[in-house]
Amino acid sequence: MLCYLICAMSDADKIKWDLKFSKKDLTLGVGDSALNDFLSLKPIKPVLDFACGDGRNSLEMARKGIDVLAWDCSRIGLQRLEYFFSLEQLEVRSLMLDFDDLPDLEPEKFGSVWISHFLPSEIQLRWLFDKLPQDGLLALLTFNQLQINFNPRFCLEKDQFVETFDFHHLIKYESRIDKNSHHDFYIWKK
């Protein structure tokens, strides 16, 4: 019964996001401005764009010559990402994956992680942190509870992950308003 529920929830994410991406016109949003703060810290490569969607941040990184891994559960999102990369003859290694299945995965090695507009579970964050090399960076940017017209279930609680890892790993933690949207932004260094 529990297994059935977990499978059904995961399928629901995939179906929901495939539908959203299939309704979008064939243009890509611009990357997050916080990505520049992350890149200025010279993250170890390759950078994993975790829950990359259709790749607006992956593409920004690839344009700067950064080797990118792009993981997401949405086949349509990844097809769009591959299309946008092909338009600029840029390379990306994408993987369709449900993050509920992370524990079973022997992943391709990554040096740092970028997460935007996706609220990972603590288990997922710990899995990523565990796989990071020494000095690897892990950045998380997503809506906080001040964001209106957005389901609070998918928004960060105040200080939600401040104590997840040893405090000295947290090298940046701030609330920021980008394009009228309220975000919290974390960067950890392993």
Ligand SMILES: C[S@@+](CC[C@H](N)C(=O)[O-])C[C@H]1O[C@@H](n2cnc3c(N)ncnc32)[C@H](O)[C@@H]1O
């Ligand atoms: C709001 S989009 C953000 C996309 C991208 N990071 C960005 O900022 O443009 C959230 C992404 O999370 C992915 N996602 C949601 N649940 C997931 C899961 N269980 N496993 C893998 N990806 C998931 C969706 O497919 C979607 O692409």
